[in-house]
Amino acid sequence: MNYPVWDVPFLGSGWVIGIIAIIHVLISHFAVGGGLFLPMAEAKAIREGRRDWFPRLEAFSKFFLVLTGVFGAMTGVGIWFAIGLASPEGTSTLIHNFVFAWATEWVVFLVELTLAAAYYYTWNRIPDKIHLRLGWAYAGTSWLTLVIINGILTFQLTPGAWLPHAGSGNEPFYFFQALLNPGYFPSLGLRTLACLSLAGIWAMVFFSGIDGDADGPLKERLVRWSARWVVPAYILMPVFFVWYLFTVPESHRALMSLGISTIGAGAFTMVTRMSLVTVMTSATMAGVVFFFAWLSPRTLSRSQALGVLFLALMATGSTESVREFLRKPFVVNGYLYSNGVHIGDVDHLNAKGYLASSPWVPAATIATATSLPTPELGERMFQGQCLACHTLDGYRSLRRLLSDRDGKAIGNILTMLHDHKPDSPYSKFMPPLVGTPVEIEALRQYLDRTVNGKLTSPVAVFPPVVSASPADSARHKG
Amino acid sequence: MHSPVARWLDERLGYSALVELATHKRVPEHKYSFWYYWGGITLFFFTVMCFTGVLLLLYYRPGDEAYQSVRSITYDIQFGWLIRSTHSWSANLMIGSAFVHMFSTYFLKAYRRPREFLWFSGIVLLLLAMVFGFSGYLLPMDDLSYFATKVGLGIPAVVPVVGPWFSNLVRGGPDISGFTVSRFFALHVVVLPALFIPVLLLHLGLIQKHGMSSPQSELDKPENKRKTIPFFPNFAMKDLAVWLIALNVLAFCAAVFPWPLGPAADALKPAPMDIHPEWYFMSSFEVLKLFGKWIPGEFGEFAGLGLFNLGLVLWVLVPFFDPERRAGAWARRATWFGLVVVGILLFTTIWGYAVLPAAAH
Numbered sequence: 025m026n027y028p029v030w031d032v033p034f035l036g037s038g039w040v041i042g043i044i045a046i047i048h049v050l051i052s053h054f055a056v057g058g059g060l061f062l063p064m065a066e067a068k069a070i071r072e073g074r075r076d077w078f079p080r081l082e083a084f085s086k087f088f089l090v091l092t093g094v095f096g097a098m099t100g101v102g103i104w105f106a107i108g109l110a111s112p113e114g115t116s117t118l119i120h121n122f123v124f125a126w127a128t129e130w131v132v133f134l135v136e137l138t139l140a141a142a143y144y145y146t147w148n149r150i151p152d153k154i155h156l157r158l159g160w161a162y163a164g165t166s167w168l169t170l171v172i173i174n175g176i177l178t179f180q181l182t183p184g185a186w187l188p189h190a191g192s193g194n195e196p197f198y199f200f201q202a203l204l205n206p207g208y209f210p211s212l213g214l215r216t217l218a219c220l221s222l223a224g225i226w227a228m229v230f231f232s233g234i235d236g237d238a239d240g241p242l243k244e245r246l247v248r249w250s251a252r253w254v255v256p257a258y259i260l261m262p263v264f265f266v267w268y269l270f271t272v273p274e275s276h277r278a279l280m281s282l283g284i285s286t287i288g289a290g291a292f293t294m295v296t297r298m299s300l301v302t303v304m305t306s307a308t309m310a311g312v313v314f315f316f317a318w319l320s321p322r323t324l325s326r327s328q329a330l331g332v333l334f335l336a337l338m339a340t341g342s343t344e345s346v347r348e349f350l351r352k353p354f355v356v357n358g359y360l361y362s363n364g365v366h367i368g369d370v371d372h373l374n375a376k377g378y379l380a381s382s383p384w385v386p387a388a389t390i391a392t393a394t395s396l397p398t399p400e401l402g403e404r405m406f407q408g409q410c411l412a413c414h415t416l417d418g419y420r421s422l423r424r425l426l427s428d429r430d431g432k433a434i435g436n437i438l439t440m441l442h443d444h445k446p447d448s449p450y451s452k453f454m455p456p457l458v459g460t461p462v463e464i465e466a467l468r469q470y471l472d473r474t475v476n477g478k479l480t481s482p483v484a485v486f487p488p489v490v491s492a493s494p495a496d497s498a499r500h501k502g
Numbered sequence: 503m504h505s506p507v508a509r510w511l512d513e514r515l516g517y518s519a520l521v522e523l524a525t526h527k528r529v530p531e532h533k534y535s536f537w538y539y540w541g542g543i544t545l546f547f548f549t550v551m552c553f554t555g556v557l558l559l560l561y562y563r564p565g566d567e568a569y570q571s572v573r574s575i576t577y578d579i580q581f582g583w584l585i586r587s588t589h590s591w592s593a594n595l596m597i598g599s600a601f602v603h604m605f606s607t608y609f610l611k612a613y614r615r616p617r618e619f620l621w622f623s624g625i626v627l628l629l630l631a632m633v634f635g636f637s638g639y640l641l642p643m644d645d646l647s648y649f650a651t652k653v654g655l656g657i658p659a660v661v662p663v664v665g666p667w668f669s670n671l672v673r674g675g676p677d678i679s680g681f682t683v684s685r686f687f688a689l690h691v692v693v694l695p696a697l698f699i700p701v702l703l704l705h706l707g708l709i710q711k712h713g714m715s716s717p718q719s720e721l722d723k724p725e726n727k728r729k730t731i732p733f734f735p736n737f738a739m740k741d742l743a744v745w746l747i748a749l750n751v752l753a754f755c756a757a758v759f760p761w762p763l764g765p766a767a768d769a770l771k772p773a774p775m776d777i778h779p780e781w782y783f784m785s786s787f788e789v790l791k792l793f794g795k796w797i798p799g800e801f802g803e804f805a806g807l808g809l810f811n812l813g814l815v816l817w818v819l820v821p822f823f824d825p826e827r828r829a830g831a832w833a834r835r836a837t838w839f840g841l842v843v844v845g846i847l848l849f850t851t852i853w854g855y856a857v858l859p860a861a862a863h
Contacts, residue, residue, distance in 0.1 A: 287576060287583045287760040297757040300584070304753040308746045315743035320736050327536060328740070331747050338754060 027112035027364075028384050029407040034418030037110035037411070042348075044106055046341040048099035050222065052169075053215065053340075055092035055136075057223030059166035061253065062088065062143070063159025068249070070152055076242055082147040084230050089144045091226075093137055111412060113364035114180075114355035121186075121195050121202050122176050129172045136165040170219065174212045175203035181351045182207035182271055183358060190359045191368050210268035217257040217264065218340070221309075224253025225329075225336050228317055232329035236322035247321035251313050258310040273357065276350050279452060295349040298342045305339035353455040361455030363409045370458055374442075378459040379404055395486050397462045399479075402470025405463055409455075416474065423475055431472035431481030438468050462486050523710065524734035530716045531729040537606035538714055538737075539744045544603050546745045547596035548631075548702075550752065554589035555691070562641070564687035566680040569766045572642040576763045587756040593635055595752060597782050600628045608840050611824070611833070612715035618821040620712065623705040625818055630698045635780055637690040643683055648767030649777045651686075652678050657790060660803045677769065721827060776858055785847045786810050788854035817843065 030037050062085055069077035108115045119126070139162040146155055179186070179202050186202035189195055195202075227250035234243040269277060283293025312335060316328045353362050360366055365373065372381075377394070379385045385404055392401060406422075414420045426434055440448055442464055444456035457464065465484045472479050512518045529538065561579060563571040575582035604624060607613060613621035640651040655678070659669040674681030720728055731737055764774075779787050793806030816839070824836040 283583075285578060285580045285582070287587075294758075297760065300757045301750075301754050305750050308750060312743045312746045315739040315746070319739045320731075323531065323731060323736070328743070331743070335747060335750055338750060342754075 026116075026383065029411055030109040031407065031411055032415070034415055036413070036415045036419040037106070038413060039419055041103065041106045041110055042341075042345070044099050044102040045344060046337070048096065048103055049340050049344055050337055051092055051096040052100065053219045054088075054222045054226045055096050056166045056170050056216075057219030057221070057253070058088050058092070058226060059136075059140075059159075059163040060220070061223040061227060061250075063156055063163055065249070066152075066156055066159055070156070074245075077246065078147070080231065080234070080242070080246060082144070084227065085140075085144045085147065087230055088226075089140050093140060097133075097137070111355055111362075111364065113366075114360055117356055117360055118176060118180075121179070121199065123196070124199060125172050125176060125203060129169060132165055132168050132172070136162065136169060139165060167216070167219075170215055171212065172203075174215055175205065175208055177347075178207035178211045179203065179205050180354075180356050181276070181347070182273070183356060187358050190356075191366065206271040207268060210264050210271060213264040214261060214268060217261050221254050221257040222336060222340075224250045225313075225332050227253070228313070228324065229326070229329040229333050232324045232326045236324075240322045243324075244321040247317050247324050251317040251321075254310055254313045258306075261306060272350060275452070276352075276357070279350060279352070280346075282452075295346055298345045298349065301342035302339060302346055305335050305342065309335045309339060352453045353451075363412050363455045365409070365455060365458055370456055373458040374460065376460075378408060378463055382408065394460075395462060397466035397469060397484065397486070399466070399470040399473045401463065402466035402468065405459060405467040406470055409457060409459075409467075413454075422471065426471060426475045430476065431468060431479055434471050434475070435465075435468045435481070438464050438471075521734075524738070525732065527710070527713065527733035528730035529714050529733050529737040530720060531731050532717070532720050534610060534717050537603075537610065539741060540599055540603035540606055541709070542741045543744060543748050544596055544599040545702075545706075546748050547592045547599060547752070550592040550749075551589060551596060552695075554585050554592065557585045558589055559691065564641070564680075564684045566683075568641060568680070568683045568687075569643040572644075572763060573766075583760050584756060587759075587761040588752065590638075590761040591755045591759075592752055593631075593638060594780070594782075595748075595755070597628070597631050597635060599748075600631055601782070604628060605840070605844060607715075608820070609837065610715065610717045611827075611836075613821045613824075614715075614827055615821070615825050617708070617712050617715060618825075620705060620708045621821055622818065623701050623708065626701050627698065627705060630694060630701065632782055634690065634694050634698070635782065637686040637694065639780060640678070640683060640686045641690065642763055643767045644764035645767050645771065645774055646764050646777065648678060648769070649773040650779050651682070652773075653777060654779060654783070657803065657807065660800045660807065662804070678767075718827065778854070778858055781851060781855075784854040785850040788850040791854075792850075813843065 032040055062081065065077065065081055069075065069081065139158060143155070143158045143162055146158065182205045183190070183202060184205040186195065186198045186205065189198045189201075228247060231243065231246040231250060234246065236243050279295045280299055281296065283296025287293055287297075309332065312332055316332065317324050351357060351362075354360060355362050355364075358367065369381075377390070379401070380390045380394075389401065389404065392398065410422065414422050414425075416423055426437075429437070437450075438457055441450055441454060441457040442459075444451050457467070459467070461484075465486070469479060469483060472481065529535075558575065561571060561575050561582065562568070572586070575586050577583070607621070607624065636651075636654060640647050655669050655673055659665045661668070670676060672682070672685060673679075674685050716728070778784065789810055790803050790806040793809070794802040796802060797805055820836055820839070824832045
């Protein structure tokens with residue numbers, strides 16, 4: 025509403041974030057887990073007199089530095105660009121609340137990247153003890169980045185004690201209530217375990233390249249030691265997962281059971297279906313590691329190790345999707361809807377108009393919006409309130425979802441979305457459609473024309489509003 | 503084998519011979535070893551298909567109630583949609599992996615002496631699997647499966663003399679009806695398994711007898727330079743890991759892209775614009791369509807059908823054209839023939855989907 029819209033045809037803006045985020049999580053969690061893996065491996069090598077590990081660990085730390093420092097950092101910034109464009113209201117809310125956290129995060133990032141580079145470039149150049157300290161320092165700082173960002177991510181679903189102060193203007197004073205929200209600790213546990221797992225899996229991918237014929241004993245030890253890193257996650261993740269679920273509000277948890285008996289509601293059952301993928305991948309990954317890596321470490325091939333990484337990608341992607349789906353229909357639970365509308369603004373926007381409250385809609389269009397619904401006006405409504413989650417022809421395609429419906433049936437759905445009654449199934453997943461009757465009629469006309477190629481039902485006529493002018497148009501947000 | 507229980511069991515079942523065989527069997531290890539897993543993957547999907555098929559049998563009702571029962575499985579019964587989706591996806595993935603297995607076998611020349619019967623039995627299994635797919639496609643009796651089967655059963659009808667008789671026999675009358683569903687159901691759950699399982703056992707038995715085939719590049723190496731790993735536990739454990747990955751791929755497909763159910767079949771309604779067979783029949787469907795356009799009348803389709811079957815016969819008989827383990831003119835011709843077949847299959851399949859009306863995409 026306060027920002028221009030970002031139209032990504034076919035894919036949708038949500039998937040732009042999703043694709044970047046899944047890659048980022050796979051790498052950034054490795055950055056944290058690998059931060060612990062490297063000094064632990066080095067310490068073990070020193071303790072047990074295995075100097076033959078050093079060249080391999082040095083090469084692994086180079087791979088680690090390039091992957092996390094380049095691709096991890098690039099995708100991290102990419103997420104920022106993407107969320108800023110796809111959900112500017114949500115991003116604005118997060119920045120206003122967590123500016124201090126992000127400032128800290130950036131400082132920690134700088135220290136982390138410096139330490140990662142220093143750790144790699146000082147192999148065999150400084151005493152072992154100091155080199156190891158660099159590694160431990162890196163491990164601490166990289167985990168600190170998780171400690172901070174985890175608070176911001178969990179806040180969106182479980183804002184907890186911060187919520188009563190939302191919209192008061194004093195939100196930043198409740199920084200710690202927001203950061204250490206109810207979902208914080210179980211999520212921190214889950215993510216830390218995922219980090220350890222991913223460290224072991226990436227290490228297996230790297231060490232699978234060792235020639236098992238030439239360096240059999242070395243490959244066996246390194247691969248098996250890497251495989252062990254998957255074990256803590258396999259044992260403890262279910263515990264943290266159940267804990268996490270109990271922190272999720274009951275109404276959102278109920279979304280997970282929607283798809284048990286049906287696929288009838290299409291996208292609504294996606295949470296259940298993605299949860300099944302998470303359970304399956306998490307439950308079987310340790311088995312794959314055991315059969316591939318633990319039992320035959322010397323013959324572990326790169327393609328087999330990449331198979332394990334592929335499973336990790338599936339597990340990460342599905343889990344992050346479930347987390348995102350569970351938050352529906354909010355960006356910040358109980359405060360900001362996924363279409364960028366604040367809960368507190370709904371009545372105002374219904375009375376004064378959605379388009380009239382947007383600084384990005386030309387004054388002439390707003391004047392029209394007061395009494396004359398047109399498909400062109402409806403397109404503005406579509407861009408403002410539907411594009412965040414839907415596309416016309418691709419992901420969650422409105423042309424597909426509304427097919428076989430005439431203008432009247434489309435109007436009925438829009439009325440249901442506008443009324444947003446608690447017992448409506450749509451209310452669980454979709455935000456309210458806000459706007460005046462003229463604006464909603466305009467959206468109906470636009471969707472009818474888009475889906476059916478023409479207007480299939482009579483258009484509603486509204487009496488002209490004499491007092492409306494661009495100058496009078498209320499700008500709810502300055 | 504040292505415990506009294508193990509001895510007691512072995513005395514009666516004699517399984518130590520199997521353990522002995524598995525322990526001594528060795529699998530070649532080389533840069534093409536990746537392709538060895540595809541037979542196992544196909545077997546895995548077949549097992550899942552059987553298991554989910556049995557679960558579907560508990561609720562599926564053939565005949566006139568077919569659509570309603572599938573509707574109930576998909577929309578009412580807890581996790582019914584998942585079982586149905588897993589069944590359909592495993593069937594498709596099984597045929598997909600069987601194709602990969604067949605082509606990898608072909609290009610690694612594993613059909614050569616003395617493995618001819620492995621090759622023949624494998625092709626029989628693939629063809630039976632495709633008939634499994636065709637018979638299963640109709641069972642939900644939604645509009646797409648109804649009209650696609652109608653078109654499919656119209657194809658053999660172009661064969662002179664026996665064609666119309668055969669189509670009527672399979673349909674159970676001049677039109678597709680509840681009788682057709684009952685016949686397809688009997689074919690799907692009784693006749694085809696009764697044919698498939700003995701051939702499968704023969705195929706697996708022949709693999710045990712002949713072992714895994716090595717590619718020519720490996721056979722050219724001196725004996726002491728060739729690497730092998732024990733079948734049990736090394737290869738078997740890796741096979742298990744691959745099966746777990748396959749299970750995850752299957753779970754992902756079944757959960758994220760649940761198998762849809764269209765509206766109930768209605769013979770009085772016009773056929774959907776996007777009527778098409780399953781992907782593994784798309785190539786033959788497209789070839790028949792092309793011949794139908796080039797040569798008007800039923801003879802066009804008949805000519806297409808004849809050409810397709812001629813290609814299949816040549817494909818089956820390739821061990822006789824290229825029987826020996828040495829590079830020669832016939833070996834090169836067989837490779838080129840294989841590449842042409844892959845090219846035609848891929849091109850006509852992609853072409854078939856590309857020319858479908860937009861509703862199908």
